[in-house]
Amino acid sequence: MTDRFTVSLEPALAAEFSAFLARKGYDNRSEAVRDLIREALTRDRLEHAPEGGCVGVLSYLYDHHERELSKRLTEVQHDHHDLSVTTLHMHLDRDTCVETALLRGRAQDVLAFGETVMSRPGIQHGRLHRIPLPDRQGG
Numbered sequence: 001m002t003d004r005f006t007v008s009l010e011p012a013l014a015a016e017f018s019a020f021l022a023r024k025g026y027d028n029r030s031e032a033v034r035d036l037i038r039e040a041l042t043r044d045r046l047e048h049a050p051e052g053g054c055v056g057v058l059s060y061l062y063d064h065h066e067r068e069l070s071k072r073l074t075e076v077q078h079d080h081h082d083l084s085v086t087t088l089h090m091h092l093d094r095d096t097c098v099e100t101a102l103l104r105g106r107a108q109d110v111l112a113f114g115e116t117v118m119s120r121p122g123i124q125h126g127r128l129h130r131i132p133l134p135d136r137q138g139g
């Protein structure tokens with residue numbers, strides 16, 4: 001059953017929220033509020049339940065001429081074969097590679113892996129997006 005509640009906003013916050021909805025393309029305030037609640041709960045869960053399972057999407061760009069970097073990245077992925085499910089590699093141009101790694105494991109392990117990769121010299125635009133799994137799916 002759907003739980004309904006009423007939210008009161010002062011005019012300035014309501015106007016800001018309306019502008020936000022228009023900019024993001026929401027037709028429906030309820031959908032926007034649901035998304036904001038999910039986002040807050042996700043962030044809270046990742047912070048407070050680091051042992052919980054998650055899926056991670058790690059993406060980054062690098063220059064493949066960078067000394068040893070490709071080899072090191074492959075080694076890091078093999079060392080964490082339990083976390084690294086698959087990697088997509090795109091040869092963006094003559095020099096540059098873009099990779100996206102799909103990870104699965106405990107939220108804290110996925111974060112540690114992502115930070116290890118993103119902090120490597122030569123890795124640019126590193127970004128990790130973690131999506132907590134429902135409890136029934138475990139790590």
Ligand code: NI
Nearest residue numbers: 090091096097
């Ligand atoms: Ni490449």
